[in-house]
Amino acid sequence: MKVIRGLFSHVFFVAVAMLAPLLVVACNSQDDPFEFGERMNTPTPTADGTSSENGLTPKDAKASPTPLPTLAPAAAVATVEARQTAHLASLFPESKGDIKIAEWDHKPLQFENALIGYLLVYGYEWNIEIIPIDQANYQKALENAEIDVVMEFDRSSAGDWYKTHIDGGAIKDLGSINSSEDNNRIVIHSGLAKRAPEAAELMRTVRPAPELIDKLSSSISSGRIGIKPTVAVIKFLKENEETWRKWLEPEVGEKIIAAVKGGKISLVNQKCIPAGGSGGAGSPNC
Numbered sequence: 585m586k587v588i589r590g591l592f593s594h595v596f597f598v599a600v601a602m603l604a605p606l607l608v609v610a611c612n613s614q615d616d617p618f619e620f621g622e623r624m625n626t627p628t629p630t631a632d633g634t635s636s637e638n639g640l641t642p643k644d645a646k647a648s649p650t651p652l653p654t655l656a657p658a659a660a661v662a663t664v665e666a667r668q669t670a671h672l673a674s675l676f677p678e679s680k681g682d683i684k685i686a687e688w689d690h691k692p693l694q695f696e697n698a699l700i701g702y703l704l705v706y707g708y709e710w711n712i713e714i715i716p717i718d719q720a721n722y723q724k725a726l727e728n729a730e731i732d733v734v735m736e737f738d739r740s741s742a743g744d745w746y747k748t749h750i751d752g753g754a755i756k757d758l759g760s761i762n763s764s765e766d767n768n769r770i771v772i773h774s775g776l777a778k779r780a781p782e783a784a785e786l787m788r789t790v791r792p793a794p795e796l797i798d799k800l801s802s803s804i805s806s807g808r809i810g811i812k813p814t815v816a817v818i819k820f821l822k823e824n825e826e827t828w829r830k831w832l833e834p835e836v837g838e839k840i841i842a843a844v845k846g847g848k849i850s851l852v853n854q855k856c857i858p859a860g861g862s863g864g865a866g867s868p869n870c
Contacts (some may be wrong), residue, residue, distance in 0.1 A: 676754050677729040679775030682711040683783055685733040688719045695801035696735045696761050698813035699820065700787060701851045706843035707836040708782055712851055726755060726773055733787070735761060737771035746771075758787045764794040789831045796820065814849050 683704060685697050697714055704710040715731050723745055725731045739746055739757075749755045756777055758770040770787050777784040800816040821828060821844050829837050 676727055676773065676775070679729050679732050679773040679779065682713045683733065683776065683780060684713045684715050684731045685735065686717045686722045686725060686731040687714050688717060690719075690736070691801040691804045692762065692797050693736050694804055694813040695797060695816055698817045698851065699792070700733075700735065700761075700790060702814060702817050702821075702843075703786060703790070703832070703836075703840065704783055705851055706848055707832060707839050708786070710780065710783060714851065726771070729773060729775070732773045732776040734771045735787075736765070736768040738767055739769050740767040756784070758784060761787075761790060761792070762794050762797055763791065786831070790828075791831075792820065792824075792827070796824070812849070814851060818844060818849065 685701065687694060687697050701712045701714065704712055715725070717725055717731065722731065722734050722737070723742065726734065737746075737757075746755075750757060753774055756772050756774050758772060760766075760769055762768065772784060772787065800820055801813075803811050803816055803819075804813050805811050821840065825841075828840075832840065
């Protein structure tokens, strides 16, 4: 019996020892019912005073992406202008000297060149040169600064060349002088717009009626007794003063009237021919 009682006491002692921790947990659960519930999800304080759920610190969380910096408007414009300048300098020599206008055997073009030329010479006292050129070569001539102006640039056949140099700022499109022609554009070397902005603005503004261009240009003929393009221009200026006066400042218009009345036909402004090899007086462009 003593052996049995001893064995029972030993078993009882072991059982109590095993149950004691469970009794402690049970008591703790009764004292704080949230130990295994809400308290398990309570944010854990961190060393910097912040807290995070499930024991994760802010460093453990995925960082938000840093927004990319944006350029201020002025900086963006400056960047575009710098790229355009670099593009122009890398491709096209500087435009300088007389205003050089491309021409080939096409009567409407010859009339347009003579009209713009007359207004530039006698209205603004610019020297101009009419440059005979093969129509297929005016792109290359623009690149080499051999010409400044193409009054009928065929945009439809220019392909990527046109878009590349327009986007790069090497050339400028001033619209079409003849509204009946959807793709023939006035294209100039962008250097001309910088050194002669009044010339660029004039070409952007002059817009004779298409029917007048066709009518007057059809009268142009070659030969010693032929009708020169400037004669057709004088006829236009005499008969359409109300139209072309709107294109010009009043003082420029008065200069044109004086030239027409004075019988000026040549596209060479005599005031700009240097006398005796020295610089001529009377024009800032001599």
